[in-house]
Amino acid sequence: MAKKHYLFTPGPTPVPPEVSLAEAAPLIHHRTPEFSKILADVSEGLKHLFQTEEGEVLTLTSSGTGAMEACVVNLLSRKDTALVVRGGKFGERWAELCRAYGVKTTCIDVEYGCAVEPEAVETALKKDKRIKAVFITHCETSTGVQNDTETIANIVRGYPALLIVDAITAVGVSPFFMDKWQVDVAVTSSQKGLMMPPGLALAAVRPTAQDKIKKADLPRYYWDFRAMHDALKRGTTPFTPAISLIMALKAALEIIKEEGLEDIWQRHSRLAHATRESVKALGLELFARQPCDILTAVKVPDGIDGVAFTKNLRDKYGVSIAGGQAELKGKIFRVAHVGYMNDFDIITAVSAIEKGLHDGGYPVEAGKGVATAQRILMDDKK
């Protein structure tokens, strides 16, 4: 029998067939009233997703990193100082981006697997009054950690600095309240909670960031928020957009609307809970001390080759999970439960993990993890 394939990676994630079909539909031209209507609808749907009424959401043809670079070039000037919380690969990316543009960058280094202490942000802001922007990662996908963005936002509000949040694996997955928390700019990309293929990035910008966007002096062209804002007012984009992906986005937002954002958050929370308890039932240890609901990072147990484990799952069972990145390579594995996922997907993922551990020589009581997941998913309401 041909192998069936399963994606439990934190991007790409499974795409609903309705979204794939929308992507494959005949193209319409992007300088037409028809496209403008779609872009307007999509922008409204995205505002809901970011939980912002005050802000606007700009659509970029790029990966999520493009939207991160756009934040740096639109919100900083050459002589500014940036503060970056760095507790994994994506926090590091903020620092790399700021430094690529020659911006003075102070980092709060957080132990991998831990969330940042919000007080550390306060201390840094107190110490250096020149800090103009604070860059954080809501869910650090490389470690599976969730940071306390709400508390950090509360702190940053007391200082003359903008708060920019990498919410790439958070938006459309777990509670994120841009207006209520007073986040100035947040970004996400298409291949996570939006259940789409990669290729689009979204930047939500609140009016509080506009003054800085106007005055920032780093070089920008493709990433220029001003041009995107002006184009959006005219119902279009500054450059030819990824039209087929915008059609897919429209379909994805319709699916999201039908389920409802709170139910989506609740679903991810249930699936994450079941996954965590299952791997713990197998005697494994979680890597993240403050785990997010997007993926579960698990320490590879002694005696198991972490790289061979993920490779075996993929090659033998058609099940893709993620390994650890950089210094975490071989030390953790990461099982995503984000986007187009339901209870049966979790049962499948846990079943595959049991098989893979067994193949690697780790003692597994067959069904212990699966039964744990099943029990939790049947107990939890919904």
Place this chain on the structure above:
Amino acid sequence: MAKKHYLFTPGPTPVPPEVSLAEAAPLIHHRTPEFSKILADVSEGLKHLFQTEEGEVLTLTSSGTGAMEACVVNLLSRKDTALVVRGGKFGERWAELCRAYGVKTTCIDVEYGCAVEPEAVETALKKDKRIKAVFITHCETSTGVQNDTETIANIVRGYPALLIVDAITAVGVSPFFMDKWQVDVAVTSSQKGLMMPPGLALAAVRPTAQDKIKKADLPRYYWDFRAMHDALKRGTTPFTPAISLIMALKAALEIIKEEGLEDIWQRHSRLAHATRESVKALGLELFARQPCDILTAVKVPDGIDGVAFTKNLRDKYGVSIAGGQAELKGKIFRVAHVGYMNDFDIITAVSAIEKGLHDGGYPVEAGKGVATAQRILMDDKK
């Protein structure tokens, strides 16, 4: 009856169903041997398309403008001087990009509708020895003009400057010989000759540019050719690529391979010839003095409202052509014959133009344009 839609715009262009289906296929993960194999195949196919064996082709998730920006930041340093040939919107974009990064930029301004005199490039290079890079547009889509890239390349070769070519509407459409002409860097995007939806850009880089890429000091991160090159060697991309578009690219390159590049150039040449003669038979005048084979730019005849003309074609007949941009708005219309197009498409386009002219009050002998196209397409071999 539901309206049928026809795209005769220079991007987006019609997408073959095989390409749409490939785009809609289930996603594979981009950090797998399976994806590496696809990326390697695609890169080889693209090298053929650019007619380079020495160079390598980098795949960017962005519109074509992103690849243009990538050229600027990878090939220039702060104190460099750039020379830009500016004969339309896309030539202007090179200049805007260089200036956005603070690079001293000299422009050769060319009358809209005309190709640049290659000698003007020589004069400029002679006059200012500091010029480090020459930016030109092979086909200026905004005016329908084809520049003589081969002759310009011959000239630039005598000076210590790189030649960077916007070949966005040329690659996979009309003869373009990167190695033979000794073009250093050329870019294209997915929604033209590649017959794909927009969202990917391609940058072909010959070894002659590598030294400058290493030494250039403009800020770069997402656009960094060095990171793309290193990742490509490892069979991947620096950031999550637009996986579904890369699948579409693979399918498109297979179609291109089957037809053969020379036959593709020949087909575009025939279709362009038939279109030009048809509009001339209707008494209209071409706008471009050195017309390219990608699209035909036509002067809107006296008494016809150019903006209303294109709008009427779209709204009444479902036929999308492009109007003029910026100062050419209302003064020209542009009919693209690029990519997934055959003889019958040209007959359809000319038929629509006849109808639209008639609707606008322009005296048309019904069938005169169509018959002209038909005659040429039946006469020309193939």
